[in-house]
Structures are given as C-alpha cells and as structure tokens.
Amino acid sequence: MKMIEGGVTAAMGFQAASTAAGIKYKNRKDMAMIYSEKPCMAAGTFTTNIVKAAPVKWDQQIVKHSAFAQAVVINAGIANACTGAEGLGYCSDTAKAAAAALKVPEEAVLVASTGVIGMQLPMDKLCAGIQAMAPQLGGSLEDGTEAAKAIMTTDTKKKEVAVQVEIGGKTVTVGGMCKGSGMIHPNMCTMLAFVTTDLAISKELLQEALSEDIKDTYNMISVDGDTSTNDTVLLLANGMAGNAEITEKNEDYQTFCKALNYINETLAKKMAGDGEGCTALFEVKVIGAESKAQAVTLSKSIITSSLTKAAIFGHDANWGRILCAMGYSGAQFDPEQVDLFFESAAGKLQIIKDGVALDYSEEEATKILSEPEVTAIADVKMGDAAATAWGCDLTFDYVKINADYRS
Amino acid sequence: MKMIEGGVTAAMGFQAASTAAGIKYKNRKDMAMIYSEKPCMAAGTFTTNIVKAAPVKWDQQIVKHSAFAQAVVINAGIANACTGAEGLGYCSDTAKAAAAALKVPEEAVLVASTGVIGMQLPMDKLCAGIQAMAPQLGGSLEDGTEAAKAIMTTDTKKKEVAVQVEIGGKTVTVGGMCKGSGMIHPNMCTMLAFVTTDLAISKELLQEALSEDIKDTYNMISVDGDTSTNDTVLLLANGMAGNAEITEKNEDYQTFCKALNYINETLAKKMAGDGEGCTALFEVKVIGAESKAQAVTLSKSIITSSLTKAAIFGHDANWGRILCAMGYSGAQFDPEQVDLFFESAAGKLQIIKDGVALDYSEEEATKILSEPEVTAIADVKMGDAAATAWGCDLTFDYVKINADYRS
Numbered sequence: 001m002k003m004i005e006g007g008v009t010a011a012m013g014f015q016a017a018s019t020a021a022g023i024k025y026k027n028r029k030d031m032a033m034i035y036s037e038k039p040c041m042a043a044g045t046f047t048t049n050i051v052k053a054a055p056v057k058w059d060q061q062i063v064k065h066s067a068f069a070q071a072v073v074i075n076a077g078i079a080n081a082c083t084g085a086e087g088l089g090y091c092s093d094t095a096k097a098a099a100a101a102l103k104v105p106e107e108a109v110l111v112a113s114t115g116v117i118g119m120q121l122p123m124d125k126l127c128a129g130i131q132a133m134a135p136q137l138g139g140s141l142e143d144g145t146e147a148a149k150a151i152m153t154t155d156t157k158k159k160e161v162a163v164q165v166e167i168g169g170k171t172v173t174v175g176g177m178c179k180g181s182g183m184i185h186p187n188m189c190t191m192l193a194f195v196t197t198d199l200a201i202s203k204e205l206l207q208e209a210l211s212e213d214i215k216d217t218y219n220m221i222s223v224d225g226d227t228s229t230n231d232t233v234l235l236l237a238n239g240m241a242g243n244a245e246i247t248e249k250n251e252d253y254q255t256f257c258k259a260l261n262y263i264n265e266t267l268a269k270k271m272a273g274d275g276e277g278c279t280a281l282f283e284v285k286v287i288g289a290e291s292k293a294q295a296v297t298l299s300k301s302i303i304t305s306s307l308t309k310a311a312i313f314g315h316d317a318n319w320g321r322i323l324c325a326m327g328y329s330g331a332q333f334d335p336e337q338v339d340l341f342f343e344s345a346a347g348k349l350q351i352i353k354d355g356v357a358l359d360y361s362e363e364e365a366t367k368i369l370s371e372p373e374v375t376a377i378a379d380v381k382m383g384d385a386a387a388t389a390w391g392c393d394l395t396f397d398y399v400k401i402n403a404d405y406r407s
Numbered sequence: 408m409k410m411i412e413g414g415v416t417a418a419m420g421f422q423a424a425s426t427a428a429g430i431k432y433k434n435r436k437d438m439a440m441i442y443s444e445k446p447c448m449a450a451g452t453f454t455t456n457i458v459k460a461a462p463v464k465w466d467q468q469i470v471k472h473s474a475f476a477q478a479v480v481i482n483a484g485i486a487n488a489c490t491g492a493e494g495l496g497y498c499s500d501t502a503k504a505a506a507a508a509l510k511v512p513e514e515a516v517l518v519a520s521t522g523v524i525g526m527q528l529p530m531d532k533l534c535a536g537i538q539a540m541a542p543q544l545g546g547s548l549e550d551g552t553e554a555a556k557a558i559m560t561t562d563t564k565k566k567e568v569a570v571q572v573e574i575g576g577k578t579v580t581v582g583g584m585c586k587g588s589g590m591i592h593p594n595m596c597t598m599l600a601f602v603t604t605d606l607a608i609s610k611e612l613l614q615e616a617l618s619e620d621i622k623d624t625y626n627m628i629s630v631d632g633d634t635s636t637n638d639t640v641l642l643l644a645n646g647m648a649g650n651a652e653i654t655e656k657n658e659d660y661q662t663f664c665k666a667l668n669y670i671n672e673t674l675a676k677k678m679a680g681d682g683e684g685c686t687a688l689f690e691v692k693v694i695g696a697e698s699k700a701q702a703v704t705l706s707k708s709i710i711t712s713s714l715t716k717a718a719i720f721g722h723d724a725n726w727g728r729i730l731c732a733m734g735y736s737g738a739q740f741d742p743e744q745v746d747l748f749f750e751s752a753a754g755k756l757q758i759i760k761d762g763v764a765l766d767y768s769e770e771e772a773t774k775i776l777s778e779p780e781v782t783a784i785a786d787v788k789m790g791d792a793a794a795t796a797w798g799c800d801l802t803f804d805y806v807k808i809n810a811d812y813r814s
Contacts, residue, residue: 051734051742084763117727118764314810320524327458328634335458356491357525396803403721
C-alpha cells in the first residue's frame with residue numbers, strides 16, 4: 001500500500017469543483033461537487049438517528065435503487081434536516097439541476113448537506129452554485145483540496161487522504177475527504193465523508209466492504225456523543241483502473257478492504273482530532289477482551305465520558321474516571337483484573353495493575369498526556385479480542401462554540 | 408402534606424453530628440454522622456456501576472442481612488473506590504469504631520464516602536472524627552444542617568428537605584439530605600442521599616417504596632452522564648411516630664410514598680440544579696408517550712445531550728438539538744408529529760408543531776431560557792404516558808472544575 005497525495009480526485013476519472021454560493025457563509029466557498037467521467041457503483045452508510053435529514057433519505061434511495069451514480073452535490077451551512085416534504089423536494093430539485101448541468105440521469109446524483117437544522121435551503125443560490133461549478137470540474141489534486149475546504153464548517157483543517165494498491169496487475173487508487181464536527185452557527189455535529197476509487201467491483205461487494213469497515217472506523221469515533229441527523233459516508237467506484245471486476249471475496253477484495261480501511265480510519269481520526277474546540281486526539285485501546293463487542297462497548301464508553309474528556313484536557317492521569325466509565329458501560333468484567341497504560345510520543349507508563357494504582361510518577365504521566373495525540377490502553381485480561389476508539393478532549397472552546405447564539 | 412424546615416434530624420429520634428476530620432479538606436467539616444435513638448428498618452439503593460466503591464459493597468450487605476440499622480458514618484474527600492481488600496477492611500473498621508462509640512452492633516452501622524478514587528482512607532483521622540462526633544450528636548435542625556454542609560464536595564449549596572404527613576392518626580415526618588456533583592480535587596460525580604423517617608413500616612415495604620421511587624427521582628437526573636462508583640441512597644425508618652406498622656400497600660403506604668417522593672424529587676432536583684459549574688436547572692417533560700419507558704428514554708436522552716446542554720447555557724432555543732437527541736435515543740416515534748415547548752417563570756412558548764418550526768419570536772424564547780429554571784416539553788402524540796427528567800447546562804466552569812489537576 002502506497003500513501004499518495006490527494007483526496008477525492010486522486011482516483012482515475014474523478015473530478016471536483018467548488019464555489020462560494022452564499023448559502024450561509026460569506027467570503028468563503030460553501031458548495032462542492034464530485035463527478036466521475038464514468039458511471040460508478042455506489043455504496044453508502046447513513047445516520048441511525050430516526051430524525052433523518054432530507055439528503056440522507058434521498059441518498060438512501062439512490063444507493064439502493066439506482067443502477068449507478070455519477071455525481072455528488074454538497075453544501076455547507078444548512079443541513080436540510082427537519083424540513084418536511086419541502087426539504088425532500090429540494091433534494092430532488094438539486095439532483096435535477098445537477099443532472100441537467102452534467103448531462104447525467106437525475107437518479108445518478110447524490111446530495112449531502114451540513115449545517116443548521118430546520119432552515120430551508122435557498123434553492124436559487126444552490127442552483128446558481130451548480131451552474132457555476134459544472135464547467136469548472138477538474139481532476140487535479142488542487143480541485144480535490146478546494147472541495148475538501150468548501151465542505152468545512154467549524155473544522156479547523158481540511159481532511160483528505162489517498163492510497164494506491166496493486167489489484168489484478170493494475171494500480172488502483174482510493175481517495176477520500178470528509179468534514180467533521182461543528183458549525184459556526186452551531187446546530188449539529190455532522191459527519192460527511194466521500195471516498196472515491198477507480199476499482200472495478202460489484203455493487204454488492206462495494207456496499208459490503210463499506211458496511212463492514214465503518215464498524216471499525218467512523219462508528220468508533222465520538223466528539224460529543226450526539227449522533228447527527230445528517231451523517232453520511234458515500235463510496236463511489238468507477239472501474240477505470242481496468243482491473244477485472246471483483247465479484248467475490250478473493251485476495252483482490254481483501255487488498256481493496258485494507259486500502260479502504262486505511263482511508264476510512266485516517267479520515268475518522270482526522271475528524272476526532274479536529275473535534276469542536278479540542279486540543280488532543282484521544283485514542284482508547286481495549287485489549288484482552290472476551291469479544292469484539294465487549295471491547296467496542298468499553299472503548300466507546302471511555303471516549304464518550306465527559307469527565308474523562310475533561311481530564312485529558314487537563315493532562316490529568318485521572319484513571320479513576322476511566323475505570324468508572326468502563327464500569328457503567330454495560331460490559332461485564334472484573335475491575336480487579338484491569339491493567340491500564342497511558343502512551344504518547346512522550347512515552348508509555350503503566351498506571352493501574354489488577355485494578356489498583358501503581359506508584360507511578362504523576363510528572364511523567366502529565367508529560368505523556370500533554371502530547372497532541374494520547375492513547376489509553378486498558379487490558380481486561382479475559383481473552384484475545386480488542387477494539388480501538390477515537391475521541392477528543394472536552395474544552396472551554398467546545399462550550400463556547402456550542403453555547404453561542406445561532407444568529 | 409406539610410412542608411417543614413429541616414433535613415435528616417426532622418423526624419423524631421434522629422440525631423446528627425459533624426466534624427472537621429482533616430481527611431482531605433482543610434478549614435471545613437468533612438465528616439458527618441446520623442444516629443437514631445431507636446433501631447431502624449433500613450432500605451438502600453446503590454450504583455449500578457460494576458466498579459463499586461467499598462462502602463457501597465458494605466452497605467449492600469448491611470441493608471440485605473442486618474435486622475436493623477442505627478447509624479450512618481459519612482466522609483467527604485476520599486471515595487474509598489478502587490481500593491481493593493484494604494478499602495473494604497476500612498469500612499469494617501469504621502463500623503467497628505462507630506459501634507463502640509455509639510454502643511450499637513457493628514452490623515447496624517452504614518458507611519458512605521465521596522471523593523477521589525483510588526486513595527486509601529486515613530483511618531486514624533476517620534476514627535478520631537467518630538470519637539469527636541459521638542458525644543456531639545443532637546436532634547436540632549442545626550445539627551442536621553451542619554451535617555448537610557459537611558458532606559458537600561463541589562456542591563455550592565447544602566441540600567435538605569422535610570415534610571410531615573398524617574398516617575394512622577399520627578404525624579409522620581420524612582426528612583433528607585444529599586450531596587451532588589463534583590470534587591474540589593475532582594474525580595467523580597458522586598451522589599449520596601440520606602432520608603430518615605419516624606414511620607413504622609416493614610423492611611420489605613420500606614425497600615419497595617424506595618426502589619420504586621428512585622426510578623422517578625434520582626434515576627431521572629444527570630449532570631454529565633457519568634454513573635459514579637459510589638452512588639448511594641439510604642432510607643432509615645425508626646417507627647417513633649407511633650403509627651401502627653405498615654405491612655401492606657394500603658392508603659397509609661400510599662401517603663408515605665407521596666411524602667417520600669416529594670423528599671426524593673426535591674433532593675434530586677437540588678442536585679441537578681447544582682451540577683458542576685451549572686447556571687440553570689434544565690427540566691425535560693416528555694408527554695403523549697406510548698409508554699413510561701419510552702418517555703423515560705426520550706427525556707433522559709435530551710438532558711444528557713452535550714449539545715443541548717451547551718445551548719441551554721447559551722439561552723439558545725436550539726430545538727434541532729433536542730429533536731436530534733430524541734432521534735438517537737433508541738425510542739421509536741414519528742419526528743413529524745412532535746410538538747415542542749419551552750417554559751419558565753418568564754412564560755411558555757411553542758417552538759415546533761408537527762416536527763417543523765413555528766414562526767416564533769427568538770427574543771421571547773431567549774427570555775424564557777434566561778431563567779435559572781427552564782423546562783422543555785416534548786409531546787410525541789402517541790399515548791398518555793409521560794416522564795420528567797432533570798439536568799443542567801454545560802458551562803465553562805464544568806470544564807474548569809474537571810480539567811483542574813488533582814493535586
């Protein structure tokens with residue numbers, strides 16, 4: 001696997017464009033478009049919130065029923081959630097406008113929105129944006145990067161990644177971009193991720209690869225425990241790498257899954273590490289678990305604990321909060337068997353052995369916890385299963401960003 | 408039901424004492440003792456966290472196996488959690504010391520701790536505290552109030568309440584005190600509540616009354632979603648009111664349950680309204696629910712949503728976050744049927760009708776949300792069940808309190 005520069009335009013045949021449509025933000029781009037020269041197999045995974053934004057409902061239908069997809073239209077600023085029949089109509093209108101501009105079928109256009117809930121989209125501006133973007137589509141790395149910037153809300157960094165693998169004697173590229181947590185006019189932590197590849201693969205296997213992989217990647221991050229109405233991951237494969245189409249779970253499929261996992265894990269970690277107001281990426285590994293499910297429950301309980309997150313902000317080796325969060329997670333284990341370690345670029349230190357604190361150096365612990373990426377490792381000594389989750393610290397700025405009045 | 412002054416010493420025969428034992432704090436009281444002149448039926452409910460502090464394990468045994476209880480020894484500063492066999496031994500040592508000082512059986516002494524996890528109790532100071540308190544026991548309101556102050560950690564207000572009801576021609580008093588969320592050297596949000604009554608009632612019914620009532624009171628509050636290792640509610644009944652012992656669920660039992668509910672709900676709301684760093688008590692009523700369980704799930708999901716809590720801090724009528732938190736709660740409902748209202752001393756305002764925002768005045772909404780006690784009412788229009796939950800806002804001070812280094 002070879003890491004390369006780029007994002008959604010890294011794979012062959014994928015183009016992007018972006019524009020300042022004035023939907024909500026001033027003086028910055030707030031719309032992006034992804035386009036594939038050839039029709040794509042499309043896979044998607046979506047929020048489990050029963051309050052689903054209109055674009056989520058739209059995309060679920062497209063992914064399920066359309067033979068192929070060829071474009072994605074994305075806006076930042078308004079989520080198009082809790083907008084009733086009118087909002088769903090605007091998804092259809094957006095797809096129609098893009099279909100006309102790009103000369104593709106309406107049912108090949110996916111849409112995604114992020115931003116404030118309950119407001120209707122200004123369709124005149126959205127359609128003007130589509131008109132402006134269509135002739136500007138390009139396949140350069142810069143076109144991809146500009147799109148990654150245009151979909152940001154309170155993100156502080158654009159998030160993209162790409163890799164290449166060898167499949168059936170052909171070079172296959174997988175690239176992606178995403179946006180994470182927060183809004184200038186805060187309303188919702190909304191996660192959107194777009195991954196493109198020139199791999200040839202059946203639609204069923206593409207969906208299966210994505211559905212399996214999100215369990216270890218996007219579903220293992222949390223910024224504030226609030227599951228958005230808009231969460232969307234879209235994966236498009238246009239087959240232009242020229243490999244023999246993957247139709248079974250052979251070695252080629254596994255190679256692709258590894259590349260996809262690298263892309264998704266990298267994007268997921270970028271989101272967690274750029275959570276609203278955060279100063280540190282907080283990684284939690286639970287090892288020695290009885291089952292994967294147990295390790296997932298324990299690790300997610302730790303990364304979502306407000307008290308633990310505040311302690312990470314304070315560079316405080318407050319292991320009691322971690323043990324406590326494990327204890328109320330619902331998973332069964334023996335607290336008096338737990339070992340706990342903190343690790344970062346500054347070193348690794350055991351804090352607890354068999355549920356009781358060691359005589360560790362608080363100074364060394366603080367040093368380890370003062371790095372921008374810190375890891376807690378909890379060993380429950382019950383078996384061989386493990387899971388890793390990613391979150392961030394809870395800071396003054398998180399409160400500031402989310403308490404600010406919307407208008 | 409008649410509201411009266413006082414707390415744990417309001418009921419006949421209950422005495423309290425408190426002292427500065429120097430366990431963790433300087434220049435303030437940090438130990439309290441409750442004593443009943445007559446043996447009491449004891450009931451208790453405890454944390455569901457599988458990491459249970461030593462005093463929780465001790466009290467569970469006493470409540471289950473002892474014929475009666477007669478004293479409670481409480482310390483603030485050290486939680487005696489994650490302290491292994493040594494910590495459990497200290498509970499026994501504490502009970503022994505109190506039993507000797509008060510001339511009651513060791514197995515009639517309950518213990519409770521709140522504070523930092525993982526540290527061992529300084530038993531010399533604890534025993535000296537017991538020696539100092541035993542001769543000072545008194546039944547005045549002030550003795551109760553001083554005890555309520557001594558068990559505080561980062562609480563900003565002492566929390567006590569008492570009522571009287573007529574049962575079997577006798578005046579029965581129920582009183583209680585509690586401490587809420589936070590530590591000066593923060594480690595755990597620990598909830599302790601102690602309720603005393605001079606009612607005569609069987610042990611079985613006393614436990615049932617408590618176990619039922621906590622579902623609607625203590626179990627419906629949240630400050631930060633972190634379930635402590637030490638949560639304890641103890642209810643002592645010494646029978647000194649002289650009523651005929653309640654042994655069945657008759658009208659007298661219901662009268663007592665109403666009084667108990669008033670005490671528990673009041674104490675629970677005092678804890679939520681004095682959550683770490685908070686500026687407002689946030690009450691959430693879910694009405695029109697299909698079942699009580701559904702209403703509980705929805706209301707608790709709203710009060711634990713970090714984004715909603717931050718919006719309450721900002722006096723922002725950010726209804727999208729409330730609908731979102733309902734959506735990811737796991738409860739089934741139709742988002743497009745939901746009505747939502749905000750209410751406080753400043754008025755009541757409908758924000759959403761059938762899932763879509765009304766053209767309400769943001770100014771009026773902000774005015775309503777600027778009160779120290781604010782209520783959100785969500786009607787899901789599916790039936791007649793309802794539930795109320797209490798939380799607080801998420802503030803800069805919450806982060807400050809919990810990010811500060813422990814030592």
